[in-house]
Amino acid sequence: MDSFQPALLQTLESLRGAHLQAPFDYADRVRLLRKLRRAVKARSEAFAEAISRDFGRRSRHETLIAEVMMVLHDIDHHLRHLRRWMRPRPVAADGLFQPARCEIRPQALGVVGVISPWNYPLQLALMPLTAALAAGNRVMLKPSELTPRTADLLADLVQECFKPNEVTISLGGPELAAAFSALPLDHLVFTGSTAIGRRVMEAAARNLTPVTLELGGKSPTLVMADFPQAEAVSRIVSGKFLNAGQTCIAPDYVLVPHDRREGFVRALQQEIESRYPSLTQTPDYTTIVSDRHHARLQSLVDEAEAKGARVFRVNPSGESLPASSRIFPPTLVLDPPADCALMREEIFGP
Template identity: 50%
Template sequence: MDILADTPIADLAATRERLRAAWQARKPDYTQRRADLIRLRDVFRERGPEMDAAIRGDFGHRSSHENLLSEVMITQAEIDHALARLRRWMRPRGASVGWRFWPARAEIRPEPVGVVGILSPWNYPVNLALVPLVSAIAAGNHVYLKPSEHTPRVARFLRELLAEVFPEDRVAVAIGGPEVGAAFSALPFDHLLFTGSTAVGRKVMAAAAPNLTPVTLELGGKAPALICADYPIEQAAARIASGKWFNAGQTCIGVDYVLVDAARRDELVAALLRQLQQRYGDLVEPRDYTRIINASQYARLSSYLDDARTRGLRIEEPFADSAPREQREAERIFPPALVIEPGMDALVMQHEIFGPILPILSYRTLDEAIARINALDRPLALYPFGHDSAQIEKILTQTLSGGVTVNDTLLHFGAHDLPFGGIGPSGIGAIHGRNGFDTFSKLLPVFYQRSKAGSDMIKPPYRGRIDAMIRWLAK
């Protein structure tokens, strides 16, 4: 593969200025926005096999079925969702002025903000680049995209795809590593979206602060699954397995640890081990199991298990003998592992795992389980499992997370009418569907005064009827 040369840092500001000048000269109307989205959808469909090959090349291997589900299906559904609702989203929204200002009227106009910067990650490198781009284009903006340097083949694919769809003064792509990313974050965008780790999110927010650039941060955290005592273990295990080992756990809303009632902890462990065997066989030739993105991430995950061993924790590694360690490291195949009852000081509980290691913790009471969730930062996602609606309601009201799927995992991400975003260390702001459209719009309040209005009377001297009117209005 020809490696793309990094975008010179000196060129970043000029590109943003070109995008801004073109936007100012001709702000995209409904016809252009719709045509852009249709063309993006059509070209994206045509180049699906190319996208699949790029992702598999960057990961070393990822199942084409996982690419279809996480990249193709989600992206195309987001485009179709926007196309079906774009005209309605763009309409001014009526707003009440209240009886005191009658007969005036008001409305809220969604107006494009200008140039949106997007810093996209490596774990779902197409979906997490194009879904926010769809929202930004639907809202009438121009876009400057900076894909992750850890997926260079996908970065090349995205640059070529977007160059085929958009003129260079409407959408541009910057290529490069951390230095380019830092300079990109510091550009005076009209809005900046970053998807990635909390640590890097802090740096992005700090870089954007001198320009007072509005930021949306889609970060991560330790997303728990909480199994209530009335929920069937086999079904919980199957759904948690899907939410954990899809993409080898490299998912920002993936299940990061499980809380289960103490009496059924070992039953859950056994059920999860059965799920792994059913899904991946003996893992000798793992066609459906995604590789870890790079050696650095592999080493990080290995250090978590090394720490657990040093602490004497019970670790279940059903595929430990599937291949020699050297071979697994060379191919970046990190087998799934369960860590049983780690303390809060263990590395697997100190950091977002972002890989195929799953801690299993038991609880005695639901209050204890909720307290353990609340002892950590507010997560990007929460997965309660239970049939008792009162218990589910208790979990929902006594915790706070970016989003929730009840009795399953991950699926709220694909519901385009639901806002997707975190809270605090797991993120700021939200995207998807109309929420993404609004994020990249200025919701402009407009107040229309009539030719004759009662406010014309409210002026000094405040005596007599005017004094009485003001006092009446202020009641």
């Protein structure tokens, strides 16, 4: 960590000095956001290809919809509302302070750090960047090392769109991330696991750096007795198998009335089979990002099965799925014990 600290501190001080000397006004912010939008749109296919190669296989359509389109929409949203957001807002003065006039004036913080994850490596890097720029901040970005091709494309984009005293990007692994978290930033945004989030918050706390943490959870899905089964199944499959379940808001477990359970499981299996008739040939069934993540998913299922859970692996064509392929079949686990890791940790898989 110490080897990265001097260079990172120098970058931070350069950005902070630029912010203090020439804060971004409305025109600056609009200019930067428009440049970012043009660059993302021009590279949309390149990002889809890079992300797919980083994963092993990632649905092009999912990348264009869940990453590129969301980033473009987010930039448009900020451009549409930015002038109003920047405008001072009058508020009533307390009687003790009459005849004073009070107003709230939005002010930039200074330098914002963004540590982005691997599961949506474009969206979750550029949406925090967009918000920080719109608020008038300089930004230091650290993308995930698990998606290196995407990180390289992001680095090219940053160098094309921004001056070194506007936005910087740092590429590296856990040691760099630890040093990055320990910087005396004006705000730090982290998206990732709860375990790493604790470390990030601990490091930031030493500098009293405010943090925004978007971490994992269990995302329950409750299906009521009077809700149409076909609609529930369609929604659950769409949400769960987007990015092969490697999504923080994916349905994690489903609660259904006991007398509907068996029929619900059959309907889920049929829906999955109709969407993914082949797990090796379909371009829209995403692989798991790394061998380590694939092994973790397998251990979750193995433990639950060893403790008495019923496991249904949906593999419509009966294809061989070696661990080296990182293709994890859609898996339904019935009645997992409450004390197994599957019910205590975010699954983050299909």
